[in-house]
Amino acid sequence: MTTYEAEPAVAAAMFGDRIELARSYTASLAEHGETLGLIGPRELDQLWSRHILNSAVLAPLLQADALVADVGSGAGLPGLVLAIARPDVSMALIEPMERRCDWLRSETERMGLTNVEVVRARAEEVHGTRAFHQVTARAVSALRTLVPWTAPLVADGGELVLLKGARVHDEIVAAEKALRKHKVGTPEVLELDAGDGDVTRVFRAVVRG
Numbered sequence: 001m002t003t004y005e006a007e008p009a010v011a012a013a014m015f016g017d018r019i020e021l022a023r024s025y026t027a028s029l030a031e032h033g034e035t036l037g038l039i040g041p042r043e044l045d046q047l048w049s050r051h052i053l054n055s056a057v058l059a060p061l062l063q064a065d066a067l068v069a070d071v072g073s074g075a076g077l078p079g080l081v082l083a084i085a086r087p088d089v090s091m092a093l094i095e096p097m098e099r100r101c102d103w104l105r106s107e108t109e110r111m112g113l114t115n116v117e118v119v120r121a122r123a124e125e126v127h128g129t130r131a132f133h134q135v136t137a138r139a140v141s142a143l144r145t146l147v148p149w150t151a152p153l154v155a156d157g158g159e160l161v162l163l164k165g166a167r168v169h170d171e172i173v174a175a176e177k178a179l180r181k182h183k184v185g186t187p188e189v190l191e192l193d194a195g196d197g198d199v200t201r202v203f204r205a206v207v208r209g
Contacts, residue, residue: 024111057194061204070093132158143171144171161202
């Protein structure tokens with residue numbers, strides 16, 4: 001049995017009656033994540049706080065009954081976490097690597113999630129074929145690269161809600177040209193607390209088609 005970070009007390013409040021699914025996913029990620037190259041060996045001690053709760057803080061920002069894309073979903077962070085926390089939201093997990101798609105599909109099936117679609121593709125390959133109310137991504141790339149990948153997926157008037165790091169304000173400055181080109185409105189940076197004192201930053205902006 002793989003040893004990993006104990007569940008923080010705040011997790012039950014964040015997931016409510018979906019907490020057992022969150023526990024199941026976290027345990028599965030702990031058991032298989034390193035072998036499949038989804039997480040590093042040093043991340044087990046921070047699995048809940050750094051990955052699961054860091055993703056779950058985004059759940060209240062999702063619109064009711066929205067169609068949401070997670071670009072570069074990887075291990076399902078934040079896509080599968082959000083699908084667990086928000087069963088009313090339909091999640092499209094866009095991921096180009098076959099083995100990661102296999103993981104996402106197997107976890108979706110194992111947990112009985114009915115609000116998840118796994119799309120094996122690069123984001124650019126989906127441009128013009130789908131439009132989403134909101135698009136998210138986590139630990140994929142800097143904004144000047146990420147915006148051209150994600151903004152074309154957003155329906156007119158929809159939102160980018162991207163999980164970013166401490167240098168998000170510098171990234172916004174560097175991405176100024178890309179933001180204008182892709183008609184991304186003035187962004188706001190939300191600083192959210194998952195209950196452990198660590199700040200999770202979210203880049204949030206409306207996209208006009």
